[in-house]
Amino acid sequence: MKPSAIREILKAPNDPDLISLAAGNPSPETFPAQEMAEIAAGIFSRNYAAALQYGVTEGYEPLRVRTARRLSGKYALGREFDQLIITSGAQQAIELSAKVLTNEGDVVLCEDPSFIGALGALRSYNVRLAGVPSRDDGSGMDMDALEAALKTTPNVKLIYTIPTYQNPTGSVMPEASRKRLLELAKQYDVMILEDNPYFELRYDGEYIPPVKALDTEGRVIYAGSFSKIIAPGIRLGFALGPEPVTQKMVVGKQVSDVHSNLFFQILCDRYLEQYDIDGHIEKCNALYKLRRDTMVESLQRHLSDKLRWRVPHGGFFLWCERLDNGDGAEFSAAAKAHKVMTVPGAAFLVDDTQKSPGVRLNFSLPNPAQIEEGVRRIAAAVERI
């Protein structure tokens, strides 16, 4: 195990002049703090004895039921064989999936580049990660390449994918690919771990159902999160998957943290009960769309001679690559010298000793003025590269 590149970057000096386009944080402007404060006061005055006491590992039952119903009703996620458990963020859903679905030496196929936190969780169980190439058209994992990998690689147990607004590339897997992914998983008898924290943060482009919505046989573990639509500091997410798998995850979770913070599980449940989460998400999306548009316009204005990118339809990240296919890390270093933090693409590679022409830019946390200034500074920084 080793510390992640992002983690070290986020430890950068606390300089007020620094602009970070490196984080993966939601904007605090989206946190429904006033509503949460009111709910919290009610819990403290009327339900503190239960909310501050030990709870069950599976999670607070009303939150589990309410979340499962919302996912099922709105997105056709989850069938009779599935069970939803509350986890300490989607990160824990991923880690527990790795724990119960893989053994040392097994192979996990994944997009390359992919989410560092998931790669780290998988690596911590000594599995071998094998990257599947992505298509150049922004449609994510190449299904022909996946089929070839499944055909030639022994001991594949799991396919890890972020099909919608992938981190770091922003790619979206088309519905036809999702269907083929499921067919291939069935044919080669491997499980799929679908990491889907961003899908409701859609700014344009058509809605494509999660892979889990197509899962008729219990082949998909779905990792979801409240971090991006409510708040991340409360560390609440969930896993939705076939009950024999989630029950093993519960046993793993029990010895890991017993249960997730119960007070905020109750708070979250009441928020979903008393407020309009869909309306809240629409407001978040308006804010994030403006930031994404600002970033795209700034890049167009200042960096179109150096970088190529595809406009992401949702999520938190814009992935750009050097037109000269040089090292993205060189861009990130130059930007850092001008007090703009970015994440070099190599940090997301399965083999992060390789080079990548990519740089990941975050547009969810900085405000539009910071985004414009950040991109302007990067352009000045890389002028001679």
Added chain:
Amino acid sequence: MKPSAIREILKAPNDPDLISLAAGNPSPETFPAQEMAEIAAGIFSRNYAAALQYGVTEGYEPLRVRTARRLSGKYALGREFDQLIITSGAQQAIELSAKVLTNEGDVVLCEDPSFIGALGALRSYNVRLAGVPSRDDGSGMDMDALEAALKTTPNVKLIYTIPTYQNPTGSVMPEASRKRLLELAKQYDVMILEDNPYFELRYDGEYIPPVKALDTEGRVIYAGSFSKIIAPGIRLGFALGPEPVTQKMVVGKQVSDVHSNLFFQILCDRYLEQYDIDGHIEKCNALYKLRRDTMVESLQRHLSDKLRWRVPHGGFFLWCERLDNGDGAEFSAAAKAHKVMTVPGAAFLVDDTQKSPGVRLNFSLPNPAQIEEGVRRIAAAVERI
């Protein structure tokens, strides 16, 4: 991995007439809910943007510093080579210790019986648990037996111990044994994981310093908890150990849950800053001492012809054994038929397919009337055993 016996017991029917002496819960009467509510309101109105955002994996810096200073100043815990990190309960401190200190097939020595949650965490990393016999005088792990085990067992990496108010036996390791434990660990070059969630819950008996207080060379990982002195539902504890070890634990924690609930880390810090935690613990102890005394008196009155026990000087549990050395599970089953939940001693054994004459009774959660009635019912239930 398999579900724990306690977990299944705690899922018992929600019958209002049921008396549970099976839990390991603090009394909700001890939760400083009013103080927490006031602090929470302040965080929501003035610091929500930081408190609800992602935080660093090591934990909220002011809480880390304040906790380390309190432990150091009051209990001489922690030296210059040590680092304190916040974990999602002491359970996570134990789990992360297992993760970073053991490899598959390594041996961990522990008290037998011992805390189920810790045994489960260790088992989940496929280590081999080897129980060290305890002394009959309530002084915990037998140091001669430990030395013999260290001498004859290959691949021992870790000694797991709850030296103070052990769970389930309530035993307390004398200071001389603690010193010898450290010497043996040094001699055989193994680490010690000291699980110490109860030590401040002292009702009588002399104060004995934690093993960690004697650790001059960084051989002890100390797992501590806010669960028993503030509240368990917030899932906050800590690990204090040599920095190279805690840094690896941080890498493991990062891919497990990123960080613990930040809002309650801040809340906990302010509670420690603004209120008198030592005075609060004194009040908890007055409440728990009364409950312990009630249980001891009830047992004396109703069950002294069937059971033997040693009065615990602190903690949450009273361990009793059948005078006829019959199976404790038979007592627990009979008690359950009379609607009193207890935990049969075998549940705590390293090899839980063995029998134990013991039964663990909890006195922290039930009130004195429930304790009296519970013991009375057990006596009626086991009359013909």
